[in-house]
Amino acid sequence: MAVIPGSTELTAPYWEAAREGRLVVQQCQSCRQVWHPPLPSCPHCHSASLGWHGTTGAGTVYTYTIVRHPTHFAFAGKIPYVIALVELAEGPRLVTGITGCAPEDIRVGLPVRVVFREVADGVTLPYFEPSNG
Amino acid sequence: MIRREVAIVGIGQTTYAKALPSTAWQLAIEAVLAACADAGVDVADVDGMCRFSAPFEPVTEAMLVRALGIRELSWFSQAPHGGEALGAVVMHAAAAVRAGLASTVVVYRALSQSKGGRFGRADSRGPGGAGAGGANDPAASIVVPEQDNLSFAWPYGLMSPGQLFALWARRYAAVNGLTDEQLVQTLGTIAITQRAFANRNPAAMMRERKLDWEAYLAGRMISEPLRLFDLCLENDGACAFVITSAQRAVDLCDDPVYVLSATQTLAPYREPMGIYVPGDLLELFPPAAAERLFEQAGVTQADIDVAEFYDATSYMPLRSLESYGFAPDGEGWRYVLEHGTGPDSPLPVNTHGGHLSEAYLHGMNGILEAVRQLRGTSANQVQNAEVALVGAPAGSATILAR
Helix, strand or coil, X not given: CEEEECCCCCCHHHXXXXXXXXXXXXEECCCCCEECCCCCCCCCCCCCCXXXXXXXXXXXXXXXXXXXXXXXXXXXXXXXXXXXXXXXXXXXXXXXXXXXXCHHHCCCCCEEEEEEEEEECCEEEEEEXXXXX | CCCCCEEEEEEEECCCEXXXXXXXXXXXXXXXXXXXXXXXXCHHHCCEEEEECCCCCCCCHHHHHHHHCCCCCCEEEEECCHHHHHHHHHHHHHHHHHXXXXXXXXXXXXXXXXXXXXXXXXXXXXXXXCCCCCCCCCCCEEEECCCCCHHHCHHHCCCCHHHHHHHHHHHXXXXXXXXXHHHHHHXXXXXXXXXXXXXXXXXXXXXXXXXXXXXXXXXXXXXXXEEHHHECCCCEEEEEEEEEEHHHHHHHXXXXXXXXXXXXXXXXXXXXXXXXXXXXCCCCCCHHHHHHHHHHXXXXXXXXXXXXXXXXXXXXXXXXXXXXXXXXXXXXXXXXXXXXXXXXXXXXXXXCCHHHHCCCCCCHHHHHHHHHHHHCCCCCCCCCCCEEEEECCCCCEEEEEC
């Protein structure tokens, strides 16, 4: 059983990009600042002219937790699993999961890169795995 | 300025227990009546109410006005953000009294987690929760509607306050150079100290349950680095208090507890559990809020005799010691390891047992305990307590004094 993101007009492009294997963050077309999660106007210059910036998918683990006790039946079969806050090279942080290594090997500051996981038909979530230097 | 212009003149609470037969509505009625009786006011004369906004408070002021036969409320208000409402409800009520919009304001909080909406079980609230169905269909998907960025968190299994504060605690340890052992010692000291307070508090759910290091460490890991006893209780119960003008307070009772200051605060992503805080995640709390709290109260940290810190997890009192200026940033853990937070420490913390060991009432039971401390009636009385701070981890707080 998958828990999947619903979307709004504002957030749909993020998930559409993920489905195509791209990790994007919102970008102001006037002042070029980037941020995440999406907002209806630029928090820096208030421009409503916004677009999407394709990231390199590289980042570091800002913090993480290893969940050993599920709080939702949909995750009961998935423990232990890792929730992380990853800081992208471009600056914004996002909530994600870490895959591709033992949970015990994760550290704050670990370099990671994005991978894409199809969790349900037509639904892809960005995850991260160690980028091995 | 609120300083000493308004006072808390009555407190009331129900039994706290894992499951009570009463509904939240009945619990709220019981707590409000107890608070009014304690204040010596006729509940029919209550003319103002302030509460936590939805989805937190299940009992509306309309339900209480109806059930209690209150003649008329001339003012009522709500504060959002769950635990971050604890200072806000005091601030709203005090401001209303100061402005003459109401003279007798009741603030209340009722919880009935046994009947649904457990904070620690995401599947008892929100998407996929009770009534959503699909629990037995492995092919079904649960769609998380986008609201407040939950659609970016739930699909990864980030669903509970405990998990969120595990992220904070891990970051805290990394930034401040704590070993895993030092982090465990710090969090465990807070949890064990609060349990000892609860063991002496007849109202505490954990009054009979001792917690030593062996038992603490044996608690199962929930969301690393937080284990079972680092997380708050889930329960049923209600509490309430009555706020009125200082002038009226002295006619009503001999022991009014004055409000020196009360704060609420909001900056981008600094709402409770605002995981996307720009800059340093650990600065959930805008430092200006603490300065305002003390400046408006006209006291300093050295004047605070006892603190009741919001503690959905043991991490929160730790960080609150720093945020409210009792220990330098990043040094709270050393402070806890050196001085502790117990009865003989420079600042006894959560003398009722807190959410970890008395009961979870969204910070409101901390306000009631502060009132008892200032009246001199706490089960864990701090000698000559004159000034108390009740605070949440993102900056909503109140300073009270006798």
